[in-house]
Amino acid sequence: MIPTLFYGVPSGCSFGSIVALEWLGEPYRLSRVEMPADVTSETYRRINPVAETPALMLGNGRVISESMAIMNHLGWLGIGKGLGFPQGSxxxxxxxxxxxxxxxxxxxxxxxxxxxxxxxxxxxxxxxxxxxxxxxxxxxxxxxxxxxxxxxxxxxxxxxxxxxxxxxxxxxxxxxxxxxxxxxxxxxxxxxxxxDDPGVRFAHAIERGEKSISNGGFRGEVSLKDALHLRQQAS
CATH class of the missing domain: 1.20.1050.10 (Glutathione S-transferase Yfyf (Class Pi); Chain A, domain 2)
Known part of the structure; x- marks a missing residue:
């Protein structure tokens, strides 16, 4: 399973995590979370019990929440591209x-x-x-x-x-x-x-629900229900 980012609309702070994934260039999926309806649902609370976006589900089913934690995780993956840096430096x-x-x-x-x-x-x-x-x-x-x-x-x-x-x-x-x-x-x-950055323009289009072309590793969107099923398979 490739990582899945749960992003909130309208205008969630998860926008930055979409941009980060685009810049990283590794395969990922997105799962749209309407706020406030979906984000407070029992379904989404099974992803993030505090009912907030963003949340990043890794390939093994483990979930990272909070933007700073997600950015630090993705930054570690992007050290070779200068997007993040080795801890301790x-x-x-x-x-x-x-x-x-x-x-x-x-x-x-x-x-x-x-x-x-x-x-x-x-x-x-x-x-x-x-x-x-x-x-x-x-x-x-x-x-x-x-x-x-x-x-x-x-x-x-x-x-x-x-x-x-x-x-x-x-x-x-x-x-x-x-x-x-x-x-x-x-x-x-x-x-x-x-x-003017392509990754930022992509994130805007994603939030608006428009057809958008990824310059990164975007592999499509999945529903909350399907994302939970993928998590069960990975665990």
Missing amino acids: DQFDLFNQVLAYLNTSLFNGFSPLWYALEHESDGSSKDALRTYGATLLAKAHADLEEMLRGKKWLLGERRTLADAYFAGIARWTKYHDVLDRRDYPAVQNLFERLE
Whole structure:
């Protein structure tokens, strides 16, 4: 069995894991998980009990969840392509540091904004959430602008899976009109460069349910039911 990534739609942070798999170039499948209906179902909880995407089912049926864990696993597989680095090296420490920043500061900056958008609340509560989220995101973007000083990609002159993860989160500004990314030129340039990347364009098409051409190892989509059956066979 080849690995299967369970990705959430619409606009899940699992987007970055699709991009990472495309860049890696090894065979993989995808399984679409509608949010919130499918992701909280008993069927999907048999894949990931905490009911979140992404989750990566390996060839032996073992499942890895949480974006950072998946990126570190795929990064190890992509050391030869410069997408990740050997554990214990200075480069690995920097890679892990940047991933952690994206996963905490940038991701969490959007959390109050998503809550305000998806939950009913009075005007003052919603305004407070949006103000808080805007403050967090302004700081995160300023920090990223500084991190990118003199660099083409987040870690330097070559793209890594940290850039793939960034692509999936940075696009969320389109849902929340609290920040103009153009005020941060280096961040905007990185975002635009990634939007032109074939792997990122592929991930966008996959999320939209459009026919898409993989430049990596994509071997088609499987349903949750079929993915569970494959897991039982592999175990």
